[in-house]
Amino acid sequence: MGGGGNGKEKWKVGPTKKRGSQQQQQKQSAKKAPSSRKEHTAATAAANERRKEDEIERIDLSESGKSISLDVQQLLLNVFKHGLFSSSSTSTNEDSERLEDGEEKNISTQIQQLKTHLYNRDFESAFADASPSLLRAYALRWSASRSLAYCGLFRGVVDCALDLDSQAQDGEEENIGVLCIGGGAGAEIVALAGAWRVIQDESTRKTTDESPVEGVESLSLNETTSQKRKRRRMAVTAIDIAEWSDVVSRLTAAIHSPDVPGTKTCTAPLIQGQEDESIDISFQKMDVLSLSEEDLKSLLQPQRVISLMFTLNELFSTSISKTTQLLLRMTDIASPGTILVVVDSPGSYSTLSFAKNGSSEMQQRQYPMKFLLDHTLLSVAEGSWEKLVSQDSRWFRKDTNHKLHYNVDLEGGQGFIRLEDMRFQIHIYRRLPSSNRNE
Numbered sequence: 001m002g003g004g005g006n007g008k009e010k011w012k013v014g015p016t017k018k019r020g021s022q023q024q025q026q027k028q029s030a031k032k033a034p035s036s037r038k039e040h041t042a043a044t045a046a047a048n049e050r051r052k053e054d055e056i057e058r059i060d061l062s063e064s065g066k067s068i069s070l071d072v073q074q075l076l077l078n079v080f081k082h083g084l085f086s087s088s089s090t091s092t093n094e095d096s097e098r099l100e101d102g103e104e105k106n107i108s109t110q111i112q113q114l115k116t117h118l119y120n121r122d123f124e125s126a127f128a129d130a131s132p133s134l135l136r137a138y139a140l141r142w143s144a145s146r147s148l149a150y151c152g153l154f155r156g157v158v159d160c161a162l163d164l165d166s167q168a169q170d171g172e173e174e175n176i177g178v179l180c181i182g183g184g185a186g187a188e189i190v191a192l193a194g195a196w197r198v199i200q201d202e203s204t205r206k207t208t209d210e211s212p213v214e215g216v217e218s219l220s221l222n223e224t225t226s227q228k229r230k231r232r233r234m235a236v237t238a239i240d241i242a243e244w245s246d247v248v249s250r251l252t253a254a255i256h257s258p259d260v261p262g263t264k265t266c267t268a269p270l271i272q273g274q275e276d277e278s279i280d281i282s283f284q285k286m287d288v289l290s291l292s293e294e295d296l297k298s299l300l301q302p303q304r305v306i307s308l309m310f311t312l313n314e315l316f317s318t319s320i321s322k323t324t325q326l327l328l329r330m331t332d333i334a335s336p337g338t339i340l341v342v343v344d345s346p347g348s349y350s351t352l353s354f355a356k357n358g359s360s361e362m363q364q365r366q367y368p369m370k371f372l373l374d375h376t377l378l379s380v381a382e383g384s385w386e387k388l389v390s391q392d393s394r395w396f397r398k399d400t401n402h403k404l405h406y407n408v409d410l411e412g413g414q415g416f417i418r419l420e421d422m423r424f425q426i427h428i429y430r431r432l433p434s435s436n437r438n439e
């Protein structure tokens with residue numbers, strides 16, 4: 001299976017790498033606004049420098065990204081195409097196949113529809129009120145390329161979470177629970193399966209490299225290997241306000257299907273489903289902003305990793321106060337060591353409307369998502385979280401040599417879905433053992 005880095009030490013949590021001090025930043029931002037073009041360029045450079053100063057990268061995401069070979073990426077794309085694109089799907093239900101044939105011709109129109117909804121920030125029409133075929137079109141168009149970017153990120157994060165769990169006694173099962181809030185569209189699920197496959201393959205390779213090849217000794221070492229690997233299981237729970245169950249069950253089947261075309265170094269199925277490397281995937285349709293305390297507890301408590309990929313800003317847009325409450329309740333419930341991953345468009349902001357000085361006149365103020373997040377987790381819940389990664393703008397660039405194929409044909413030979421580069425902000429936090437907000 002596909003290469004890249006081998007030692008997981010490379011993306012263990014390292015010391016905080018922060019370039020520059022806050023004082024320096026404040027001094028710089030106090031400088032006068034630029035008047036000439038030259039000054040403007042200098043100001044842009046200074047702003048870029050300030051942005052870098054703000055960056056923290058204690059998990060080496062570049063290195064974990066490199067561990068996802070093109071062969072692995074191709075298999076992830078094949079899972080999407082095989083699972084969601086009707087003509088390559090293995091669906092046996094004749095009625096639904098007939099329906100899908102009609103729908104398939106509409107995928108291009110549906111993608112245009114979705115683009116309009118997203119442009120208008122009409123998330124209800126795009127997701128919560130969307131038909132199953134609109135959701136499937138979304139996943140084909142957006143989730144597939146996102147999963148390539150997420151796979152490397154999750155590889156680093158899961159490795160970091162496994163490190164924490166390594167106190168597990170010999171023979172004990174090592175469970176890692178991952179909750180993907182707003183994760184029904186499947187990008188996180190397929191990416192996590194890919195990351196899990198890479199981790200398992202590397203661990204097998206490492207143990208095989210270390211073991212002698214011949215005789216009884218090799219047999220006994222193989223036993224040890226399988227015992228070691230038996231200890232790891234991943235349970236992925238995706239929750240979403242929209243009805244993504246059809247997309248999730250199709251992708252889950254494709255993740256485990258030997259019929260998906262494999263690649264030279266990454267054979268299908270993506271996940272074998274054997275006990276020692278299996279992952280459990282489940283989906284629950286729910287509004288995360290309206291959960292009872294009890295439901296939230298049972299959802300959050302077993303998790304080692306919680307992700308909010310391109311979802312937090314949507315939640316803030318729905319309600320800043322409910323989303324802030326959610327983050328604070330998460331702080332209270334999450335066990336020490338829980339890792340929270342937030343990815344969103346760079347520069348996302350939300351608008352808060354409030355009454356001016358108690359009068360009936362309403363005012364609006366815009367807050368960057370990052371500000372709301374940091375303020376809640378690091379100021380209101382001070383001492384509860386540490387920041388492992390913070391980057392305002394990171395790129396995932398698709399393969400430039402055109403080796404990846406995603407031939408999802410929209411209109412009988414024209415209009416293939418193109419893979420895209422992706423730019424995002426990323427913030428990763430870890431729950432500290434020490435303080436509980438309520439103490």
Ligand SMILES: C[S@@+](CC[C@H](N)C(=O)[O-])C[C@H]1O[C@@H](n2cnc3c(N)ncnc32)[C@H](O)[C@@H]1O
Pocket residue numbers: 123127128142143146181182183184185186187188239240241242286287288289308309310311314315318
């Ligand atoms: C922009 S999509 C992102 C999908 C996916 N996480 C990704 O990164 O590709 C946002 C998702 O958040 C979900 N969502 C929005 N509000 C939600 C809520 N209150 N509770 C649960 N899910 C919600 C939407 O239905 C949608 O699937």
